[in-house]
Amino acid sequence: MTKCLLSLALSLYGVAAACQGAYHVAKIPANLKKDAIAVVRNEEQFFDIKNLGAGQFEYKIAITILNKAGDDFAEMNEVYDKFSNIYSIKATLYDASGKKVKDYRSSEIKDQSLLSDFSIFDDNRVKRLKFVSVNYPYTIEYSYKQDFKGLLYFPSWRDFKGYNVSVEKSSYTIQKDKNYQLRYLTSKGLKTDSVTADDKVQYKWASANKPALVYEPLATGIDKISSWVKASPDQFEYDGSTGNFNNWKSFGAWIYDLNKGGEKLPDATKQLVQNLIKDAKTPKEKIRALYNHLQQNTRYVSVQLGIGGFRPILAEKVAQVNYGDCKALSNYMKALLSEAGIKSNLIVIGNDMPSLNREYSSMGQANHMILCVPLTNDTTFLECTSQYKPMGFIGNSNSDRDVLMITEDGGKIVHTPVYTAKDNYQIRKTKIDLNEDGTGLLKLESVYGNAQFEDNFDNTLLEPVTLRKRIIEGSPIPVNELINIKYTQPDKSLPVLTEELSFKTNKLLTKGGDKLFLVVNQINRKEHVPLKVEDRKTYFSVPFSYNDEDEIIYTLPTGYKVEFIPQDVTITSEFGTYTAKFAAKDNTIVYTRTQIMSNQKYPPAKYNDYVDFIKKIYQADKQKAVLAKTL
Known part of the structure; x- marks a missing residue:
């Protein structure tokens, strides 16, 4: 009789376990629920580098939303442009027991422009889906594929998605031909597994069982305690352009080549420059006159079209329309100074970002461009997008960091001004x-x-x-x-x-x-x-x-x-x-x-x-x- 009861109990336990879906909340370890509003149950990134100018990205993620505070993580927002496309999207909603509630149809996924309030031209689009559930906890899952035509950068990876979000499993795999050259940077202590099969090499990174991080006062970020990977090509092809990212000098050479011929000014603008500086007695006075003209007569708009996201609009065009993005306005100011006989250099910088890593060059470490005017014993940096900043003041979010100066000899790492306590x-x-x-x-x-x-x-x-x-x-x-x-x-x-x-x-x-x-x-x-x-x-x-x-x-x-x-x-x-x-x-x-x-x-x-x-x-x-x- 005891054996029969034990057999029945085991049988019922097996049925109950079978009824629990893979994303049943009961399967989440207790330490991952502590302080968490959401749990990454499983994330898989796989990037296959096909050749110098093409790659395929496969992505899958499942996140359990524990309470209303976690609803912001119940979204799919995946960006693409004319050099990539997203397809094979699958999206599913599960209840607390892991039972499927709904498969989302393609018609429910929005495909819209990513145009911002300050951008008038932008190639970027977004596939967007907001998962909705009135009952908590619930789990969202989605996956897609994305093909890239042109590889300036590779998808990055970080296990933590934010504060109060724990991680059950997350992984990233990059596959390449054994002769293809790439570089990668990882967080301290993260293990890199390398597997070679036939002519392919795979690099694999993984993270598991990471409790949620609670925001701590005055925190400077979570990179020091996250697991992360940043990878970059050496040689690349993108929108008809080729280059090499194996160091900052070659990176800067690519930017310099993109800008060749971009400083020509209309005759009327050349005459305007001469009129503006005719009474200036020093180079500094000339810079001030031209910078004041820039501030009073141009405005900032974002332009993100193909290689135009990296190549400034021609100075001649800015002179006609009186607007441009940070690259265009910095290049225009550079052209004005050149007409005045003053040499200057474009600066690639991470606005409100950390310094560039001196030993690892890649896209993604910078998001902005300013201008540097190296005078004898007096180097002046100019923020060309602001109509209010005084000449030479580039703001706290641009100060005290390593940046890339673009010269005819390639890129050169320099440091922006430091504003001390006495200055602030x-x-x-x-x-x-x-x-x-x-x-x-x-x-x-x-x-x-x-x-x-x-x-x-x-x-x-x-x-x-x-x-x-x-x-x-x-x-x-x-x-x-x-x-x-x-x-x-x-x-x-x-x-x-x-x-x-x-x-x-x-x-x-x-x-x-x-x-x-x-x-x-x-x-x-x-x-x-x-x-x-x-x-x-x-x-x-x-x-x-x-x-x-x-x-x-x-x-x-x-x-x-x-x-x-x-x-x-x-x-x-x-x-x-x-x-x-x-x-x-x-x-x-x-x-x-x-x-x-x-x-x-x-x-x-x-x-x-x-x-x-x-x-x-x-x-x-x-x-x-x-x-x-x-x-």
């Missing part, structure tokens, strides 16, 4: 006249430099109503009545912005018995301390180095004197320095505060030390003075 300054002077009821009248003057200029500049472009709302809502001091707002850029050639504010405040003083209490730092203080993170995974950094200097002068209410002011404070660490000084004289309190921060990237183990540093600043910023009535 905020200097502020504030006067507050206090009333006995705790309210006050505030007058504030701030000066912002470089990165802080950039952060605040859009205030100058806002409509008055919008600006007033932003100021009132963003003020650290409660605004009772806003009297005046003024932003000016005193010298258009410098990245410096001034701000003037005046307003009546709500109550700043609190009363206790016959005493009044004042939090002395009312303007630029730390309002919270980040939580410590145990076993942190990611590197961290503040967005940019900066130097904040504040001075606040309080005029006391009539009939009151200072009974107590805090002691001066100095805090020093590898992350930055902080000083606060307090002084009382006659009927005033003078408070000065300086905070200098470094944007160095720090390892995860140092984060809790950073929190301790911020906590000390937070406490120092909360110190109070005590006012008492005069006899």
Whole structure:
């Protein structure tokens, strides 16, 4: 009887297991559900390099969406252009048990242009499908094939799709002829399996059982803890162009050849250049005159058509239509300078991306182009897409990185300007006249430099109503009545912005018995301390180095004197320095505060030390003075 019952139980277990689909949520290991909004159940990438100019990509992915927060990952968005095509698309929705709910028809998959708001010409299109389920969890699965005509780059791979997304299985395989030359770069410690069969070589990479990553404050990205592969051809063919990517010099030579003959200007534009520079006495003055002309008479639009995604529009064309993308406008500026007898070089750069890898050249490490004017003892970089940036200021997202200078001898790695804490300054002077009821009248003057200029500049472009709302809502001091707002850029050639504010405040003083209490730092203080993170995974950094200097002068209410002011404070660490000084004289309190921060990237183990540093600043910023009535 016992044997019969055991046999029946095993039989029923087998039936139940058979009823569970491959994507049953119960099959997800518990460690992959922790902190996860979605789980990559299986991802397979296979790239077959057919020859120098052709390849086939096969892709398949299944993702289980655990809750509503994961719905953004229930999408297919696959991009192609006239040099590739996507076909054999299959898409399926499964319920929590892994049971098929729906196969999507081809008519439900949208095929649309990827045209952006700032792009008027773009070859890119997208195959798009949004999976929808009202019940959670659910699983989406899709696959497709894509043929490439022209190989400037290969599909890349990374196991993590984002924060709070764990990985059950993910893999990438590249297949090539044994005589075909390629290069690849992998994350640290990732194993590369190489298999040779007949005349084919396969490189394989895989990742499995990776718990979800939770976003950590000030994280600089997840590349250091992801598994990833970037691969690139050496020689290539694309849209009738050939080149070699085996080093940055040859990469730059290809870009240089693409641009040959692209700097010709119409006769009328040549004459305009001569008129613009006729009174200039130095090369710098000539550059400024021509750069101002560029900013006032052209606008940025994106152009992504075949090789045009890499070759600038002719300068002659830009002169006629007065628009272009970053390549076209940089090349146009280069042509204007050439007419003025000034040599310049195009710069390939990763805007808001890491530095180029000096030892590994490839497409995909850059997304932007600017211009470099190498004068004797003075190299000037120009951001040619902005109508507002002063000459020589390229912005925080372009600064302090290795970039590629395009020369007649090929590519050359150079470094863009570094904006130090001293450069990225905020200097502020504030006067507050206090009333006995705790309210006050505030007058504030701030000066912002470089990165802080950039952060605040859009205030100058806002409509008055919008600006007033932003100021009132963003003020650290409660605004009772806003009297005046003024932003000016005193010298258009410098990245410096001034701000003037005046307003009546709500109550700043609190009363206790016959005493009044004042939090002395009312303007630029730390309002919270980040939580410590145990076993942190990611590197961290503040967005940019900066130097904040504040001075606040309080005029006391009539009939009151200072009974107590805090002691001066100095805090020093590898992350930055902080000083606060307090002084009382006659009927005033003078408070000065300086905070200098470094944007160095720090390892995860140092984060809790950073929190301790911020906590000390937070406490120092909360110190109070005590006012008492005069006899």
